[in-house]
Amino acid sequence: MKQYQFKTNINCSGCVAKxxxxxxxxxxxxxxxxxxxxxxxxxTIETKNLGQDELKAIVEKAGFKAEVLA
Structure with a gap:
């Protein structure tokens, strides 16, 4: 398993629901x-086989920003 962290603009429970x-x-x-x-x-995302770019694209598809944290 790999774990990635992103800085986002997911601010509230409504955003989390989206x-x-x-x-x-x-x-x-x-x-x-x-x-x-x-x-x-x-x-924070724990994944079996997805990379940072794929995860970022999923978050952006939902309408949010995601910046990879080192």
Whole structure:
């Protein structure tokens, strides 16, 4: 498993609800979480076989920004 973190603009429970179907629909994503209390709105994704670019595209498809954190 690989874990990636992204700085996002997923700000509230409504935003989380909007991105949830996109992330849950992908079988390559094992687990994910958004820390909306963190000023950077950190999205952590644990994946079996997806890369950073693929994960970023999924978040952007839902209408949000995602910046890869080193």
């Amino acid at each position: 991105v949830t179907p996109e992330l849950n629909a992908n079988t390559g994503i094992k687990e994910w979480n958004v820390d909306t209390a963190n000023p950077a709105k950190i999205l």
